[in-house]
Amino acid sequence: MISAYFTPLWQISLWAPQYPEGLNMKIWIDHLSGDVDIINGVNHYIGMKHIGVEMFPEFSYLVYVFGFIIGFGFLAAVIGKRWSLYTFFSMITLLGIGVLVDMYLWGYDYGHNLDPTAAIKVPGMAYQPPLIGYKELLNFLAYSGPDTGGWILAAVGSIMLYAVVSEKLKSKKEKALA
């Protein structure tokens, strides 16, 4: 989880006939990188908001949320009890769900809440980026998915799940023996 401070968590990529090389935006724990300016330049025609750090209040507190969970993780290791493992797992799961819901809500707003004076208006069209996977939006093919840090977190989640399940099984056995 510490890797989240050094690696991008999420990425959004766009391809179009004019952009065969693709445009790529990376979302980190507290900032954005990649072709953000170019994506903004292209998206202003359809009235999408200007993507910037100020658009994501999450950047200001996500660092602390991660810090808290990491801290609890160490604490859980020290405590070494099953309940501490379960709590830690729940925290990570909640964080994951929270991030996905947050992403969806942002994507919905970004894709639907358009400037009414936009140069290009396509009736009935919304530009909500996919949560995970590919989606065609006008001349663009959009992709959204975890980046390095995201995959590491997913792996952590899976390991935790394995740990939780195996502990559960063990505790069942212990109970059965008792």
Next chain:
Amino acid sequence: MKTKLWLLAGAAVAMALANGCKPKGAQSALSGDAASKVYVAPGQHDEFYNIISGGFNGQMSVVGLPSGRVFKILPVFSVHPENGWGFSEETKPMLNTSHGFVPWDDLHHIAISTTNAEHDARWAFGNANNTPRIARVDLTTFKTVEIIEIPNSGGNHSSPFITENTEYVVAGTRFSVPTGDDNQRDVPIETYKENFRGTISFISVDKEHGDMDIAFQLEAPPFNFDLARAGKKKSHGWFFFSTYNTEMAHTLLEVNASQKDKDFIMAVNWKKAEEYIKQGKGKKVKAKYAHNKWNEETHMATSVIKDEVLSLDPRELKDIIYFIPCPKSPHGTDTDPSGEYIVGSGKLAAIIPVFSFTKMLKAIENQDFEGSVDGMPVLRYESVLHGEVEKPGLGPLHTEFDGKGNAYTSFFVSSEVVKWNIETLQVLDRVPTYYSVGHLMIPGGPTGKPHGKYLVAYNKITKDRYLPTGPELAHSAQLYDISGDKMQLLLDFPTIGEPHYAEAFPATLIKDKQVKFYPLEKNNHPRALKGINDARVVREGNKVHVYMTTIRSNFRPDNIEGIRVGDEVYFHVTNLEQDWDVPHGFAVKGANTAELLIMPGETSTLKWIPDRVGVFPFYCTDFCSALHQEMQGYIRVSPAGSNVPLKYSTGVAE
């Protein structure tokens, strides 16, 4: 009797119809699989960049090989209204000379930079023939970044040629001219032999940045100097210039400069010249010349007039210059990839002489001289000669090499390329060109490492090769496959301007090093804007500075009022885009200049003097986006002395 008459008539008709007697022409020269060898599939890239001189258009063109497709006309010595070269305030100093602003020149030869006698393709050099100058082009931006004027020169044809590590780029004068102060230069033309000098300039090139400087000039005899080559590898440290008019005629050269059986190849020991300079033997002489440099961070050029060069007199400073007799007005001198052989091409000669560098050194050591010119030794022809190529063709001009022991010489008069073996001097093959080839070129051909796959002939006469376009025709070029024993014609393609020399090198040397845009944060133009909020208009007396931004798809400001007739309006336009291939253009009605074409991250300035009252439109000239046609603005011009207040805005409806 009647039968005889009938028979005669029949024979006459048969002869008239027979076509067997006339040799077959050009149409039969192409073999079946040529098309596939030059086919570069859509989306694929050519194997070689070919940088071609534009001749009388003063520019270079960038062509791909083997396809022959033109990618760019790269402005060098001539103004280029389509991108504002020579019209924008920033580029004007690039065309400054000691004679003031010169809007045109004649660019004949290309030299691509080398390291260890191999192309490194960092820079392309080109010569201005008419008002003598050398230009340096940066091959990561394909932009002319430096131009240096050559003083004491007239007709900078013998240029540019580079030493094997690009230590120097040289410039020999075609016309010898009187040099020195005003009194020394104001002399009767008939005092040619006493007062005229044939100056050879050695221009140093900075190893890291390429910056040029005139290191020294040699005061050679008043001959006409023609094409030259540096020695390489074993002959590194020497330079070989072809000379003609060793008769030293100053009128009707056609006749008077064609009298001698032999002119000279002038061998210059430039390492020796460097030694003399170290010993302080050079003398500073007055000479006025311009030195213009482009700065990629301020996006503007500066021009400095210099007034002094270091001069060496080879009549007094021995062992710098030796003459090798060479038949009949040599036009080209070429050194083979090993540096051992020096090929002279006497344009009126019936043979091609090949000289040996080893033999030349020996002849110098043994003082095997047959005469002297002003105290500079003339070596004995037979002592320096490796051998002669017999009956090669008519009118030999230039020779390139394939790196496999073969040489290829262009023949203007017999309109052909002839392949011959350097060691044995045997002619191996010949192919026609369409028509009258001047220069020829093999990728890497003048270097120590030729890529002996293709040869291009750049022709002087086109006639019937393409769809006709009135009296003036595109100059033709032909591409040949030279990978086998026999040369094979693959492609015939039109060119831009009038190509003379060209060079080609593998695309892989530079294609991944291309600059895609200029980072805005590094833009140090004094009038650059870093964002749309800085856009403004400032009046300083009758000068009005419009600080303008462009980004898809608007100008800021786009409504300007308070300009008066006779004002000098400067549009300082910064392109805020930070993406490849998104230039914006700027044009305003009635401008006596041109347009601007502003690369992403660059700032350019167009000067405009409104001549009448009215509202003038301006617009983007480069189709930048879906709303390109909306990218426009208005300037209101009021009468001189009007008190309409200065006002500017964007997107404000009243």
